[in-house]
Amino acid sequence: MNNALAESQEVDRLLSTPEGQKELLEKAPVGTENLREAAKEIVENEKNNIKQYPDGSFRTPDGKFSSQPGSPAPGTKAAEEFTQFLRNKGFDVVGEELTVKAPVGNRRYDAVVRAPNGDLWGIEYKSGGAGKTRQQEFNDMFVNRFGANGVGALAGKQVVGTITVKLP
Incomplete structure (x- = not known):
């Protein structure tokens, strides 16, 4: 009170x-x-x-x-624009905000793309000088070395690696 x-x-x-x-x-x-x-x-x-x-x-x-209530999370617009840029350049964007099972909790990626050989890659966008958390760093090291099984919309699929893209 x-x-x-x-x-x-x-x-x-x-x-x-x-x-x-x-x-x-x-x-x-x-x-x-x-x-x-x-x-x-x-x-x-x-x-x-x-x-x-x-x-x-x-x-x-x-x-x-x-973020402020009623406003999108910071970086959302830049992430959406970059994902659309990837589509416009011919990348096969499997989806956005997709999750894999990682050793330290689930790992959500801003986008997942399919390489020409069929491999799936998770993309993490960072904007405004933000960096990855220690948990994200560890999970990404694991995924880059061993891959990770998808959950939810990615169930039954494996992400073989990760890429971090720095946005303004």
């Missing part, structure tokens, strides 16, 4: 004081229409140690992207 009261008071401060309004305008995403919702999101992000960076992205303390 005490936390909820403190959060409510912080939202009110952001909306009603000159200092709070300045902070709200600096931190609210461009095009924000509902300042009360933006203030609540700012307070929630600060509670969870999510920070906004100069490029407009939000990141958790461990550097992972975080």
